[in-house]
Amino acid sequence: MKSLPLSLETRRLRLVQPTMDHFSAWCDFMADEEAARHLGGPQDPSSAWRTLATMRGSWSLQGFGMYSVIEKASGEWVGRVGPWRPHDWPGTEVGWGVIRSRWGQGYAFEAAVASIDSAITHLGWTEIIHLIAPANHRSQSLAKGLGAQNQGPCALPGPLRAYPVEKWRQTADEWANRRSSLLRQQAP
16 A cells, blocks of 8 residues: 655644644634635534544555644644545545634645645655635635646535535646746745
């Protein structure tokens, strides 16, 4: 089984496997109505625990999953970003979610770049998708900033079918060709 490194470092962030140490911050994030609106809606602590356990379980079952994103300067948990491909998922996704107090600071972009690089290098993914709600303009902007193109509506599997999403996509070759110019455009 191919797997990701257990942690990644960027200029401002550490990406690590989710642990119970992150549970309180994870709960706060998932309880935030605005932050969770496009992630299936706010969750109570019991539901947030199951979501955290699912992300951690993905690491055990598949060798990858979303990372917990830790801000280096403060040591604070600021979100979850990374490769994600549950059973019957419509492709090899790198997804993101960042706490509201860090919106607009480039953290999702920074963590997504590291995650895309790692998924291509370590997992051999040849395509990267992002499944984004049509009303989630912030994530659409991020997907565009990462170089992905909107492919239109896409159906989620099983109990998630009711959530409308659009598939944003690019190939690993397209990523490689655009990566350095994307990073120059986003540099602070």
